[in-house]
Amino acid sequence: MTQARFWSGSRVFSLVAVVLLAGSLRAGVTAFGPLAVRIGADVGLSATEVGALAALPVLAFGLFAVPTAPLARRLGFDRLALLSLIVLASGLALRLLMPAWSLWVGTALLGIGVATLNVLLPVLVKRDFAPNAPLVLGVTTCTMTGTAALGAGLAVVITDSTGGQWRLALAASLPVVIVAIALFAVRGWRDRLGVASSDHSPHVNIWRSPIAWSVTAYMALQSTVFYTFVNWMPTIEQSSGVSEANAGLHLAIAQLSGMPLGFLVAWLMNRSRDQRIIAISFLPITAIALLGGMFLPQLMPVWTVMIGLTTGMMLPVALGLISERAATAGDAARMSGMAQSIGYFCAGLGPIIGGGLFEATGGWVATLGLLLACVVGLVFAGLAAGRDRTLGAAPAER
Structure with a gap:
């Protein structure tokens, strides 16, 4: 199939x-x-x-x-x-209300909506864009990284420019969600690409699959690093003398810096059957940055950017492994x-x-040490999950 034919109007x-x-x-x-x-x-x-609200x-x-x-x-x-x-949009809208309960309930609804969409995203990409699924996942994960960076970078700016209305900052992504709702309302009631949502492949017990568990371990560890990083690193920077606005800016720069490399690893995964080297090659940079934060906290903005550079690569690898290790949608x-x-x-903890x-402990060394232990675990998980094999099939059958 030529690329011009592949990118039909419905697929675009x-x-x-x-x-x-x-x-x-x-x-x-x-x-x-x-x-x-x-x-x-x-x-x-x-x-x-506050950590519980962040983890919700x-x-x-x-x-x-x-x-x-x-x-x-x-x-x-x-x-x-x-x-x-729609659930996600409802959660964001609730965060605009003044009562404290609306912050908790809105955050919970946000989490419920995103939970399902997190699972659906690699599935939709695998179903609709094979054999270019890893590359399209690279585009979507770069989009996720970019909007995550904007969310962090603009949060303080929006709050300060509206007289301290941080609720507006928490709900700033609502217009994007509304546009996404409109597009899925157009395509949501029928399959525009003619691919059925049902699956008739032989059932595989993923809970007994070493492949599935290795992919799960990689997802768990990278998510733990990312969410602990984005929720606490601005506070860690502030404890070392960085202003609130600059800490948010550094987090945004950190995440934006990972976008090009995130797309690069997705492109490499699209061209490689064995992704072990891709999955672990950038992890030493993360480890160095975490050690730097533990022993040279005065350079925390540098370590923040380095960590962001590598977390921007972790998610494309994790989602790509889900797609590549599965034989069917x-x-x-x-x-x-x-x-x-x-x-x-696990990441929520x-x-x-x-x-x-x-x-x-009264300091952040132990927290950074926790993330360092997760990075060590990622090396072992990446070596296991990156091997050329698919769920329910030997490598030779792929």
Whole structure:
């Protein structure tokens, strides 16, 4: 199939839709980190409670990822995506309200909507864009990284420019979600590419699959690093003398700096059957930056950018592994649900434990040490998950 024929009008429409879907997933989460101190002070939350609020969407990612595959079989991938976008928009809108409960409930709804969309994104890409799925995943993950960076970088700017209205900053991504809802409403009630949402491939018990568990471990560890990083690194910088606005700016720069390399690793995964080297090659940079933060905290802005550079590569690899280790869209949905449910549940503990370690020790060295241990684990998970094999098939059968 030629590239010109591959990119038909309906497939281009689908690309725009999934890119906007990807653009809806992270800004509402990352906007919280730079404002965590201010929100905690305004609402009257302890450091552990702020960590719990930061972790709430990530815990929802884990809890609500498992039902996604059976729901998708019943409703179809596109209809479920539309409903999840509506839930996400409702959560963002609730965050605009003044009562404290609306902040908690809105954040929970945001997490529920994103949980399902997290699972659906690699499945939609695998279904609609094979054999270019890893490359399209690179585009969508770069979009996620870019909007995450904007969410973090503009949070303080929006808050200060509106007289301290941080609720507006937390809900700033709502217009993007509304546009995504409109596009999925157009395509959501029928399959524009003529590919059925149901899957008739032989059932594979992913819970007994070493492949699925290795992919799950990679997803869990990289998510723990990312969400602990985005929620606490601005506060860590502020503790070393950096202003609130600059800490948010550094986080945005850190995430934007990872976008080109994130697309690069996606492109490399699209051209390689064995992705072990790709999955682990950048991890030494993360380890060096975490050690630097532990022993040279005066250079924390440098370490922040270095960590952001590498976390921008972790997510494309994690999502690419889900797509590449699954033989069918149905397998991808099941493995994506498993990897993201366990992965994000573990990741949700990261900000809570990070805040607890700070309260217990009075410093951030232990928190950074936790992330360093996760990076070591990523090396082993990447070596296992990156091997040329697919769920339920030997390498030679691929």
